[in-house]
Amino acid sequence: MGGYKYEGRRLPVQDKKARMKTHRNKMTEQDPLARARNFDEVNLGYDAETAISEAERCLLCPSSPCVKGCPVKIRVPEFLDKISEGKFMEALEIIKADNALPAITGRVCPQEVQCEGPCTQNKVSKEPVGIGYLERYVADLERNSMDRCCVNCSPPTGKKVAVVGSGPGGLTVAADMMRLGHEVHIYEAFHKAGGVLVYGIPEFRLPKAIVDYEIKCMEDLGVKIHTNHIIGKIYSLDELMAEEGFDAIYVGIGAGAPRFMGIEGENLLGIFSANEYLTRSNLMKAYDFPNYDTPIAQGKKVCVMGGGNVAMDSVRTGLRLGAEEAHIIYRRSHEELPARTEEIHHAEEEGVMFDFLTTPIRFIGDDEGKLVAMECIRMELGEPDDSGRRRPVPLEGSNFILEADLAVIAIGAGPNPILTSSEPEIELNRWGYIVADDDGKTSKKGVWAGGDIVTGSATVILAMGAGRKSAASMHRYLTGEEEW
Ligand SMILES: Cc1cc2nc3c(=O)[nH]c(=O)nc-3n(C[C@H](O)[C@H](O)[C@H](O)COP(=O)(O)OP(=O)(O)OC[C@H]3O[C@@H](n4cnc5c(N)ncnc54)[C@H](O)[C@@H]3O)c2cc1C
Ligand code: SF4
Numbered sequence: 001m002g003g004y005k006y007e008g009r010r011l012p013v014q015d016k017k018a019r020m021k022t023h024r025n026k027m028t029e030q031d032p033l034a035r036a037r038n039f040d041e042v043n044l045g046y047d048a049e050t051a052i053s054e055a056e057r058c059l060l061c062p063s064s065p066c067v068k069g070c071p072v073k074i075r076v077p078e079f080l081d082k083i084s085e086g087k088f089m090e091a092l093e094i095i096k097a098d099n100a101l102p103a104i105t106g107r108v109c110p111q112e113v114q115c116e117g118p119c120t121q122n123k124v125s126k127e128p129v130g131i132g133y134l135e136r137y138v139a140d141l142e143r144n145s146m147d148r149c150c151v152n153c154s155p156p157t158g159k160k161v162a163v164v165g166s167g168p169g170g171l172t173v174a175a176d177m178m179r180l181g182h183e184v185h186i187y188e189a190f191h192k193a194g195g196v197l198v199y200g201i202p203e204f205r206l207p208k209a210i211v212d213y214e215i216k217c218m219e220d221l222g223v224k225i226h227t228n229h230i231i232g233k234i235y236s237l238d239e240l241m242a243e244e245g246f247d248a249i250y251v252g253i254g255a256g257a258p259r260f261m262g263i264e265g266e267n268l269l270g271i272f273s274a275n276e277y278l279t280r281s282n283l284m285k286a287y288d289f290p291n292y293d294t295p296i297a298q299g300k301k302v303c304v305m306g307g308g309n310v311a312m313d314s315v316r317t318g319l320r321l322g323a324e325e326a327h328i329i330y331r332r333s334h335e336e337l338p339a340r341t342e343e344i345h346h347a348e349e350e351g352v353m354f355d356f357l358t359t360p361i362r363f364i365g366d367d368e369g370k371l372v373a374m375e376c377i378r379m380e381l382g383e384p385d386d387s388g389r390r391r392p393v394p395l396e397g398s399n400f401i402l403e404a405d406l407a408v409i410a411i412g413a414g415p416n417p418i419l420t421s422s423e424p425e426i427e428l429n430r431w432g433y434i435v436a437d438d439d440g441k442t443s444k445k446g447v448w449a450g451g452d453i454v455t456g457s458a459t460v461i462l463a464m465g466a467g468r469k470s471a472a473s474m475h476r477y478l479t480g481e482e483e484w
Helices: 013-020 048-055 065-069 076-084 088-096 102-108 120-125 131-145 168-179 208-221 237-242 274-281 309-320 341-349 460-478
Strands: 043-045 160-164 183-187 224-226 248-251 271-273 301-305 325-329 353-355 358-365 371-384 390-394 400-403 406-409 447-449
Touching: 013 120, 043 131, 048 076, 048 131, 065 076, 076 088, 076 131, 088 102, 088 131, 102 131, 102 208, 102 460, 160 168, 168 183, 168 208, 168 248, 168 460, 208 224, 237 248, 248 460, 271 274, 274 309, 274 406, 301 309, 301 358, 309 325, 309 341, 309 406, 325 358, 371 406, 447 460
Parallel strands: 160 183, 160 248, 183 224, 248 447, 271 406, 301 325, 301 406, 325 353
Antiparallel strands: 358 371, 371 390, 371 400
């Protein structure tokens, strides 16, 4: 796909010029002040007319820089061309050839650095074609208009595949292997399948009905899902093979172990890891009180440490749970914020306050051990570090006190060792992530791995891309086409 060229119709020069003068169609959204107090989805979607008009902005570039920017190489100009002709289901078919979960990626992919970043329209006018919005449009259309998903599966091969972890990577492997005719069982530690899509990303960004629909489609295909199964505790990988009869295993257990700051007072009441805070709100449905009675701390002044998607989701959840003030505390500047551009913009619109070049050095509690404030220090940016971003350096004597009754730590996550520590044959790197080759093969025969447990915290589409490669390799192995 590296040499992909769009071989479809060519646009006459005058049409190209006219298209270059058009403006990106805005997505309709809930009003910022209203949505900051509810959990309904922020973006409301395009209608058919707007979708066609947006797709008509595509210049059908033969060199397709958008495709080069997409981690799974979706044939973007081809699907946009179909939408411009009103052939929505044909467009979806083109997307689904490379991406099994378009309603999800259309909502959560960082398009600004993938397909839309290098889009020619972005270079011309800073208004790239709304590729993500259009991907979402056709996927939603299918979900809202059909009773069942129509997918043809190959005849049964008699081979059994176990998928450990039901995040986007595991779901992709399960769907691909099922279609190829293998019997697939997913083992998931939580009581609900979906990984970060259900326990991390909030309803207002990714409605859970969409994830539920995709999982139901897989179950309809015949995928068996075993929830409340922690592999490494209930079964080892060898037991799955020897006792449960699996011929191959995919490990897609993510990187869900929270990191803490390691500063004084971090055990005070009112301080949470983002993982716990979001899991309580999303997976345990604390946000849906009184339908669910899950306890969750409701701060008046919420401070979230970090600048990624996890931090934005936490601070916006705090706001929706009733905070009077919600702050992002980030040690670098606006330019270095790693979250999706749209999420930062939405958080700003909703009234989230950003304290840049700031970090806490101590949490302060009252007599009852409850958080009341944080001592912070200002930073300045020095030379670039290993990540290429300028290193924050503390400014001596700039200490100040910031009041807070709820703090959420969203500074990253690492690998959970429950499975990996009990599997000595699986090679890990020095940070505890699984070592796997380009096809996802690990050091243990018959075991593949991919997604965040291999790369460290990354993105939904990268986990899906890794899952797709592993499924293809696993299929070659199971059909005898390839030796281990
Ligand atoms: C709050 C939040 C917001 C994010 N926002 C975005 C975004 O906007 N865009 C984007 O592209 N990416 C985003 N990401 C990152 C993205 O969600 C991850 O990169 C992606 O989900 C990784 O997929 P995965 O399949 O590797 O694992 P995960 O989605 O982490 O799923 C792993 C699953 O394995 C299960 N598991 C773990 N151990 C075991 C075990 N021993 N036995 C059985 N099951 C086990 C876990 O319970 C989990 O369900 C976000 C992440 C978070 C936390
Ligand atoms: S780069 Fe932009 S304009 Fe060119 S084909 Fe891709 S989406 Fe269309």
